[in-house]
Amino acid sequence: MAATARQKAGWSVANIVTIVLVLIPLVWIISLSFKTTASITDPTFFPTHWTWANYSSILTTSTFLRPLLNSIGIGLIATAIAVLLASMAAYAVARLNFPGKGLLIGVSLLIAMFPAIALATPLFNIERILGLFNTWPGLIIPYVATGLPLGIYTLSAFFREIPWELEKAAKVDGATPFQAFVRVIAPLAAPGMVTTAILVFLFCWNEFLLAITLTATLASRTAPAALSFFTGTSQFAVPTGSISAAAVVITIPIIIFVLFFQRRIVAGLTAGAVKG
C-alpha cells in the first residue's frame, strides 16, 4: 500500500496538530513547576528563571510521597479485583442465558448513575462503624463497586463480538463450559480485558470526591485529595510551583503505565479486527 506524498503530508499535519494541542496544558504545568516563586506572576509560557526547588520540596516530604503510594496501591488492587469480577459477569451476560440478566444490567446501570456525592455521606458513616474509614480497603471496596458497571458494560460489548462458533466447537470437542471459557474465550477476550483494566485504573487514579471524604490522614489519602489540600496549608498566596510539580510527578507513572500497555492494546484490537 504505497502512500502518495500528499497523503503522507496530510496525515503528518493532522498528527502534528493533534499532538501539539494535546500537549499544551501538560507542557504548561511542567513549565510552571520549574518557575521560581518570584517569577510565577510572569505570564510567559516558558520559565524565565529555572529552579528545581519545587520538586525538591515536594519529593522530600511524606505529605506527598505517601499519598502517591496510596494511589498506586489502591488503584492496582481495586483494578485487579474489579476486572476479575467484571469479566466473569460480562461473560455470563454476553454469552449465557439465565433469568435475572436484565436485572443485573439494570442494577449496574443504576449504580453507574448514582451521584458520588450521595454515596459519600452514608459510606462515611458505615466505614467509621466498620473501622474501614481512612484505610486502604475503605477506598478499594467503593472503587471496585463503582468501577464494576464500567467494566461489565465495556467487557460485554467486547465479548459480544467474539464469534459463537468457537465456543460451540470447543463444546463439541468435549470441553465443559468452564474449559471453553479458559481455553477459548479468555485469550480472545484478553485485549478487551486489558483495555478495561486501563480504564478502571485510570478511574481509580482520578477519583477525587470519595478520596476527600473517606480519608482523613496520610494513611490512605490518595494523590488527588492530597493535591487539593496543598492549597490549604500554604502560608503564601498560592503554592503554584509546588502544586505544579506535584501534578507532574503524579502524571509520570501514568505515562509509563500507558506506554507499557499501549502495544498490547493495539495488537489485541487490530488482531481482533482481522479474524481469519
Add this chain to the structure above:
Amino acid sequence: MTTTTPPVTTQEPVTRGRRRAQLSEGARAERRLGWLLCAPAVIVMIAVTAYPIGYAIYVSLERYILSAPQLTKFVGFSNYGAILSSPFWWHALVVTIIITVVSVAIEFVLGMALALLMYRTIWGRGGIRTAILIPYGIVTVAAAFSWLYAWTPSTGYLSAAFGNAAPLTSTWQAIGVIILAEIWKTTAFMALLLMAGLSLVPEDLLKAAKVDGATAWQRFTRVMVPLMKPAILVALLFRTLDAFRIFDNIFILTSGNNGTGSVSILTYDNLFTGLNFGLGSALSVLILICVAIIAIVFIKGFGTAAPGTDLQR
C-alpha cells in the same frame, strides 16, 4: 378394549413431563454457571450501594442538619418542595445541562476524528496514541490547576493572550473555560472506546464498499457507524452520565462561584458546607432521577444495540 381412556386424564402428566424435560441438563448447567459468574460482582455492588441509596432516600424525607441533630424529624416531601421551587436549583440544572450537551457533542465529534486518526494514520501511530492518552491519564484535579493558572490574570499565558482577561470571574466565560477543560480531559476516553469499536469493522467490508464506488464519507456513515453502534452507545452513555455529574473541574476552577455551579456542586455545598443532610440527600435523589431519564432515553433511542439485550440464539 380399555385403550379408549379419556384423553384429558392422561394429557396433563404427559405435558408436564415434556416441559420438565425441556429444561435439559445443558440449560440447567448454563443457568447455574450464569448465576455463579455474576454473583461476586453483584454482591459487591449491592453491598456498597444498597444501604447508601436506601439511606439517602430515607434521609431526603427528613429534616436532618448535622450541626443540630436534635431537630431531626420526618418532613415528607418538603425538602423536595424547597428545592424545586428554588431558582438556585433550576439555574444549576440549566448550567449542568448546557455543559453536558455541549461538551459531549464536541467530544464525540473530536473523539471520532481522533479514533480514525489513530486507527488509520500512516506514521507516528504510537506517538499519537500515547499523546492522546495523556490528557486522560493526568489527574483531573491537576489538569484543572493547569487551566486555572493558565486563565489567571498575570500568571497565565491564556489570560495574557486575551489581554489579561479574567474569564473565571464571569459566569458564561467561566462555563466556557470549564467546558474546554472537560473536552480536553475526556476526548481521549471517547476516542479510545470508539477506536475499539472501529477495529471491529472488518477491513473486507470497507474494501468491498470502496470497490462499489462508495466515497470515504459514505463508507464512514453507511459501513463504519452502523457496525460501531454498541461501542458508540457505551461511549456516549457513560460520557453523558459522567458529564452530568461534573464536579472536579468546577470545584478547582471556580468552586461554583458566580453561578457556575453544577447540580453536584450544589449538593456538595448543602451536604458538606451547609451540613444539611436532608436537603443534600433530596438533591442527590433528584440528580439520580434526571440521570435515569437520560439513560432511558439513550437505551430506547439506540434500541437493540445495548450490550446483552439481544442475544442471537
